């Protein structure tokens with residue numbers, strides 16, 4: 001399990017988001033089971049608390065596209081909610097664009113946007129255009145700038161034909177694109193995305209990823225994304241921040257995460273006529289292992305240290321009949337699976353007092 005943090009590749013740019021010792025503890029009450037339990041609850045409820053985020057230090061710079069990763073319950077949404085001002089941190093100092101987000105000052109809100117994949121910000125009974133016009137009034141946008149933004153966003157997202165249809169009649173993919181339009185119509189500097197591609201088909205996912213990549217690259221928008229879809233992360237994020245039980249476990253590039261977790265390379269050799277199914281270990285360079293052999297397709301798959309790849313390729317060429325080969329790092333998906341299954345599953349909950 002990697003614990004190291006590596007410096008951001010964008011360290012020359014201005015910090016936009018700064019978290020120092022940020023923690024969030026939820027307080028809630030537990031209900032007792034059964035009728036007797038409900039009656040006892042009337043006279044005093046069991047209080048509990050859960051530390052969802054603890055001691056988080058992080059700096060994110062202008063124009064970065066950062067993936068906030070972790071398994072279910074790791075504290076990603078809580079972190080995004082603190083960043084966007086929906087929640088106030090219990091401890092620590094948090095600044096986004098120089099503002100304390102929880103104050104929800106208008107100056108701050110007009111510079112950010114949040115898109116929650118499982119919660120709509122659009123008003124369902126009216127069209128997307130009406131929703132956009134509401135935002136135009138809310139943010140007091142210049143009408144010509146607004147029209148230009150709407151036209152550009154609609155073209156980039158391919159939703160020009162859907163703008164005048166009531167939101168409830170849109171498909172999930174169409175609605176998600178309209179959610180993004182609504183979030184970006186006032187040209188925010190920072191965009192928070194919580195699972196924006198959840199439940200979408202491959203075509204819609206690809207369109208949204210392309211749009212987000214262009215928004216970050218062309219507009220310079222700083223984007224923080226949480227997603228369980230590692231293709232989102234691999235294709236979009238220059239940096240990944242891995243949290244577990246609300247604590248920072250890794251901060252670096254996706255490539256660094258892969259290398260520090262699964263440093264070995266996979267070499268897939270395809271032979272016209274597979275020469276060996278289970279090669280004797282002395283046929284392979286030291287440190288190379290055969291992890292799969294498929295005589296039907298003629299494929300042999302090896303795992304090897306980086307510096308043994310060339311030697312393995314030289315041997316494979318000598319075996320004859322080599323028609324194709326592929327050398328690659330482990331997939332981010334496999335890496336995340338390895339990293340997450342490595343982490344202990346303790347619940348960060350404690351009784352805060354029992355007012356019986």
Ligand SMILES: Nc1ncnc2c1ncn2[C@@H]1O[C@H](COP(=O)(O)OP(=O)(O)OP(=O)(O)O)[C@@H](O)[C@H]1O
Pocket residue numbers: 026027028050051052070071072073074075076077078079
């Ligand atoms: N309002 C709340 N009251 C009490 N506990 C909460 C509340 N909201 C979240 N939690 C708890 O805080 C922890 C972190 O939740 P959070 O939603 O931030 O996780 P997450 O990483 O976004 O998970 P997922 O990937 O499943 O969305 C979880 O254990 C969750 O049960």
